[in-house]
Amino acid sequence: MDFNQENLFGQIEDLQELSFIERPVRRYLKTPEEIERLTVDEELNDIERAVYLLSNSSYQHSIVRNWGGGSVTSYQSPLSFSSSQIYRDFGREKVVFQKPTGDISSGQDVQRTSVVVNLPNLMRQNTSETIRRVVPKIREVLHVAGVEMQLAAAVSFLTILQEELVSITAYIHSFLPIILANLDHRDTVVSNAWLETLLTVINALPKETIRQEILSPLVSKAQLSQTVQSRLASCKILGKVARKFESHIIKRDILPLVKSLCQDVEYEVRSCMCRQLEFIAQGIGVEQTKTAILPELVELARDEGSSVRIAAFDTIVNLLVMFDSDDRTQIIFPLVMMFCEKSFKADESILAPLSHQLGKLCHGLSGNLTNEQHMWFLDFYKKFSTLGLQQENGQSDHTTQFYAADMDAKYVSVRQNCAYNLPAMILFVDPKCFYSELYPTFSTLCHDPETLVRRTVATGFHEVIKLLGSSVHTVHKELIALLQDESLEVLDALLDHLPEILRCVITGGDHAGSETKVHVPDLIPALSIAEQRAATSLKWRIHEKLLLTFSCLPQVISSDQIYYKFLPIMFRIMTTNNVLPVQRASARTLCVFVRYNRKQEQRQEICSKLVEQLGQGKSCWNRLRFLDTCECIMDLFSKAFFCKYFFLPVLELSNDPVPNVRIKFCYMLPKLKSALKLPADKHLLQQLELCVRKLLCQEKDKDVTAIVRIITLELDRMETSTESFPKRLQEKDLLDHKKEKEENLLLEMEDMEKRGESKLMNEKKLLSSFNKDGKRKTKLGRSRSLGGRVAPPKITTDKSTMKLTSAASNSQIATTTKNALLSFDGMLQSHSSSSGGTASLPTCSSRFYSANSNEHKTNGGKDTLPKKFNL
Numbered sequence: 001m002d003f004n005q006e007n008l009f010g011q012i013e014d015l016q017e018l019s020f021i022e023r024p025v026r027r028y029l030k031t032p033e034e035i036e037r038l039t040v041d042e043e044l045n046d047i048e049r050a051v052y053l054l055s056n057s058s059y060q061h062s063i064v065r066n067w068g069g070g071s072v073t074s075y076q077s078p079l080s081f082s083s084s085q086i087y088r089d090f091g092r093e094k095v096v097f098q099k100p101t102g103d104i105s106s107g108q109d110v111q112r113t114s115v116v117v118n119l120p121n122l123m124r125q126n127t128s129e130t131i132r133r134v135v136p137k138i139r140e141v142l143h144v145a146g147v148e149m150q151l152a153a154a155v156s157f158l159t160i161l162q163e164e165l166v167s168i169t170a171y172i173h174s175f176l177p178i179i180l181a182n183l184d185h186r187d188t189v190v191s192n193a194w195l196e197t198l199l200t201v202i203n204a205l206p207k208e209t210i211r212q213e214i215l216s217p218l219v220s221k222a223q224l225s226q227t228v229q230s231r232l233a234s235c236k237i238l239g240k241v242a243r244k245f246e247s248h249i250i251k252r253d254i255l256p257l258v259k260s261l262c263q264d265v266e267y268e269v270r271s272c273m274c275r276q277l278e279f280i281a282q283g284i285g286v287e288q289t290k291t292a293i294l295p296e297l298v299e300l301a302r303d304e305g306s307s308v309r310i311a312a313f314d315t316i317v318n319l320l321v322m323f324d325s326d327d328r329t330q331i332i333f334p335l336v337m338m339f340c341e342k343s344f345k346a347d348e349s350i351l352a353p354l355s356h357q358l359g360k361l362c363h364g365l366s367g368n369l370t371n372e373q374h375m376w377f378l379d380f381y382k383k384f385s386t387l388g389l390q391q392e393n394g395q396s397d398h399t400t401q402f403y404a405a406d407m408d409a410k411y412v413s414v415r416q417n418c419a420y421n422l423p424a425m426i427l428f429v430d431p432k433c434f435y436s437e438l439y440p441t442f443s444t445l446c447h448d449p450e451t452l453v454r455r456t457v458a459t460g461f462h463e464v465i466k467l468l469g470s471s472v473h474t475v476h477k478e479l480i481a482l483l484q485d486e487s488l489e490v491l492d493a494l495l496d497h498l499p500e501i502l503r504c505v506i507t508g509g510d511h512a513g514s515e516t517k518v519h520v521p522d523l524i525p526a527l528s529i530a531e532q533r534a535a536t537s538l539k540w541r542i543h544e545k546l547l548l549t550f551s552c553l554p555q556v557i558s559s560d561q562i563y564y565k566f567l568p569i570m571f572r573i574m575t576t577n578n579v580l581p582v583q584r585a586s587a588r589t590l591c592v593f594v595r596y597n598r599k600q601e602q603r604q605e606i607c608s609k610l611v612e613q614l615g616q617g618k619s620c621w622n623r624l625r626f627l628d629t630c631e632c633i634m635d636l637f638s639k640a641f642f643c644k645y646f647f648l649p650v651l652e653l654s655n656d657p658v659p660n661v662r663i664k665f666c667y668m669l670p671k672l673k674s675a676l677k678l679p680a681d682k683h684l685l686q687q688l689e690l691c692v693r694k695l696l697c698q699e700k701d702k703d704v705t706a707i708v709r710i711i712t713l714e715l716d717r718m719e720t721s722t723e724s725f726p727k728r729l730q731e732k733d734l735l736d737h738k739k740e741k742e743e744n745l746l747l748e749m750e751d752m753e754k755r756g757e758s759k760l761m762n763e764k765k766l767l768s769s770f771n772k773d774g775k776r777k778t779k780l781g782r783s784r785s786l787g788g789r790v791a792p793p794k795i796t797t798d799k800s801t802m803k804l805t806s807a808a809s810n811s812q813i814a815t816t817t818k819n820a821l822l823s824f825d826g827m828l829q830s831h832s833s834s835s836g837g838t839a840s841l842p843t844c845s846s847r848f849y850s851a852n853s854n855e856h857k858t859n860g861g862k863d864t865l866p867k868k869f870n871l
Contacts, residue, residue: 047129050115054137113149119156123165131174139178154193172209195233202240210241222257231269235261239276242283250283262296267305274300274311278318289322301335310353317357320364328368352413355384359421362428385418385441387411412450419445419456423463431467435474446478451487458482458490462497465504476520483526491530492542499552506556524565540579547585554596562593563602574625584628591632607645615649620658627664638740639675647684654691659701666707670714678720
């Protein structure tokens with residue numbers, strides 16, 4: 001018995017510990033007295049309530065003089081001294097604020113914080129009363145407020161400025177002193193929040209206010225006697241105010257403080273001031289930058305602190321445009337060269353920042369480098385791109401394999417930065433020299449063992465393709481490798497610009513659009529493998545994104561390839577996948593495939609499959625997806641197309657045995673009515689009205705009945721569109737008219753292609769028969785020539801006439817098809833050139849005829865051509 005109790009309930013000591021769980025919970029319960037103290041009269045308006053909450057405080061505070069100790073002066077009446085006194089005496093006195101004990105203080109803090117958060121709304125309601133009564137109370141409470149209230153006040157003050165709830169004069173008088181008073185807060189998070197608010201406020205302040213209220217006190221705040229936090233804030237403020245003044249004022253008032261902070265004893269201050277030199281240089285101009293800023297940068301680049309050297313290097317790169325050719329050649333390049341070599345030998349902590357700026361540095365110095373210097377930077381980049389990898393020995397293949405020697409985080413970051421700088425380095429070496437100079441490095445980064453590196457390459461792959469132009473075929477293998485990457489993060493990064501990438505790859509880099517498309521091997525299998533990996537993973541968002549991206553395929557591959565390779569995939573996903581967004585994405589992409597399919601038989605077959613497998617499927621989920629697919633069809637196709645293939649199958653779902661299907665059908669009734677046009681669709685309108693009456697009379701499910709009644713009222717208010725002249729059509733009708741015209745154009749193009757193919761076949765048969773007759777008559781002519789007679793050139797004349805007729809008919813078909821394509825939208829233009837139909841057949845036939853005509857000229861006599869022209 002004891003054993004069972006021990007197994008069921010545990011040890012007796014463990015049960016005793018459970019009795020202490022309720023005690024902390026009871027401690028947070030409020031007594032009636034405390035609830036009464038936290039209760040506010042409901043009759044007070046917003047401003048009076050805010051004043052009451054801010055005044056209802058029981059804070060006690062004391063000032064401890066002499067930072068190390070000394071006499072203590074206590075103030076019984078709270079907040080009896082002004083904020084300016086605290087701001088002025090903060091360096092000599094330590095202000096100690098003590099909150100009253102008890103749980104009531106936390107409730108009051110929440111109430112006061114809510115008032116501060118709601119301050120912008122109070123300003124919108126009554127600006128003058130809020131400034132007169134509420135803002136002074138907030139100013140008093142902030143001295144003893146916690147972190148939450150301080151952060152809320154900083155955000156509210158910034159919101160008031162950005163939304164221009166008060167004039168800039170009123171803001172300077174009421175809010176700017178509070179911001180300046182809280183810059184030296186003892187909490188670093190709070191002081192940084194107020195500093196960011198002040199830096200934003202400076203943009204809106206007039207110059208005179210900045211000089212008096214900010215720049216004058218800044219001289220004392222930047223001294224070594226102040227705290228590090230105060231000097232860091234001074235550096236950022238100097239960089240901000242330098243954009244507001246003229247160059248002579250910066251040189252006189254700001255530049256001495258800048259040089260003093262660049263020589264500060266703390267490396268944090270030197271690094272912060274070094275990053276602000278870029279803005280100082282923009283304010284003083286090119287000449288003063290060369291004489292005043294560049295020497296400071298050179299000295300800071302040799303600083304003992306690595307963070308200072310990194311800041312100096314970043315600033316030099318950002319200021320390259322302000323240095324002339326001599327400065328770049330004589331000062332910048334030797335300094336950068338020393339910096340890079342030192343990073344490899346002694347200081348590996350600056351490798352990542354250096355690699356991040358390397359592309360921008362090379363691009364900025366490219367116009368001032370010799371061939372040797374150019375090769376030095378390129379070799380340096382190649383070393384960075386393989387940092388942390390070692391070449392595997394014994395590899396005879398030209399595709400060098402690598403394995404990770406030291407997968408340290410800093411080496412991975414360096415290679416990731418190299419992948420990020422690939423477009424800049426392609427510009428540096430010239431895209432024409434990409435294959436000889438950078439292709440091995442590019443291939444290595446595409447096959448890097450780290451996912452972050454490959455993902456970065458995939459993110460910028462579209463920029464690389466744009467730069468390569470007509471040489472885009474050199475990176476086909478890398479595109480296939482990234483599509484088949486084992487990590488879905490790489491595929492996700494590639495999907496953002498995949499339509500653009502595929503267009504450039506298929507058209508050979510011709511951005512203007514080309515009718516000739518390049519065959520990329522393994523592209524379709526790579527896309528299929530990517531879809532399979534996304535489908536088998538748990539990351540359904542990537543799968544959804546990939547399926548939506550597949551809607552660009554009609555621009556790059558033919559209709560037959562889509563029909564045989566990708567349409568089965570879409571049907572499989574719609575019928576077997578369990579994720580609703582993925583099913584809807586596949587349905588929409590399938591509708592896009594049907595929309596731009598150029599073969600009537602395939603379109604009809606797909607529509608019948610949708611009706612049979614989804615609309616008449618055994619699973620209610622498939623029937624629900626059929627309704628989703630019909631909504632996509634309504635968006636992409638014309639009303640006539642939908643009514644022809646899907647209107648009646650949708651009406652059949654009104655008798656579905658599952659109530660959810662009938663509910664979804666009821667929600668589609670307004671769209672169904674809007675898809676009709678009178679008088680052509682009068683019989684469909686009658687079917688729809690009959691269906692609605694049947695639902696109203698025979699429906700037994702109460703949810704479906706309620707929805708039908710609501711939808712019926714909406715249907716009564718709707719007006720059915722009628723066929724009218726184009727000038728009288730509304731915007732929606734014009735769009736539908738355009739869709740219908742495009743669909744008819746597809747049918748006409750298909751008929752033209754079929755007629756062109758049949759005509760070519762007949763001409764080929766006719767040509768073969770002429771060739772046979774020509775051989776017979778040639779033999780007859782030779783026999784007659786033996787008797788001294790000349791054969792008449794009838795065969796030659798017929799053949800030439802046939803050649804001209806065939807060429808004219810073929811050119812007419814090609815011209816008509818091309819004009820139809822140009823009048824169609826962009827996606828259909830690209831797709832028409834990939835189908836290999838009319839545009840290619842006339843060219844082949846004309847070559848065939850010209851070859852035979854030349855052969856006939858060589859076989860005929862010299863008098864044949866002049867006689868034909870005389871006739």
